[in-house]
Amino acid sequence: MAAISTSEERDEGGDLLLWVLVWGELAAFGILLTGYVVMSMLHPENFALAKLHLAPRLAGFNTVVLLASSWQAALAASSQGKPRRQRLFLLGAAFLGFLFVALKFAEYSSEWTAAGDENLQTFFELYFLITGFHLAHVAFVATLFVLAAIRLERSTIVTLTTIWHVIDIVWLVMFPLIYLS
């Protein structure tokens, strides 16, 4: 056994870790979304009533913001060897990520009052848990984008952009499931 691993071996190890992280995220959100679907089938009237307090228009706009952010992240990952461009795209992705967070908080502020209703409590508990968990991911990775823009490193950028795309995919699934169906 070699005492020191080669850079290729390290890359494979990093790649494996990245995909373990990706599938871990998808599994976690999958469990939460399944729980949401089960509860919505057990309490269909309350869930339908609670959804009237949501803001699908703002959420739809937020979807476009997150998609634009994902594009910036993809451009950053494909701009290897061009540090100025890469920084710009990483900061663009981070800015749009923070915009998503700000819009989501604006959305929460209008929904917060309805959450106190006893009949709607189950829906709002799950809603804040799922969207809040997603929001925490967005805020955290957007912050990491800013740090990655300060210290450019290929593997870090690839990892962050891949996780960002997964966060985007989760939102794309979450939007019709929670807001529309």
Added chain:
Amino acid sequence: MDDSKLFGSANWIMMLGIVGALIAAQWKHEVIPAAALAVILVMTIAKIRLIVLDFMDLRGMRPNLARALMIWPIFFSALSLSKVVLATLL
């Protein structure tokens, strides 16, 4: 992937995102019809496919991984649609 191809994919993704958001915005405080939801879900799958293949750069690289990544959104989209169809029928 070069910038022009990425730009092309991004255009499609953004367009699908905007159209999906506009369709969803037509029913603010009403239940969205199953047909409209089906259209939005098909567009969601199309967006995710482009993200997986082009943004994540998996086109022609890791077909099995790309396919596996697509199963997750397809499963939840199907669940979402079947929930609405069942609610309409019952």
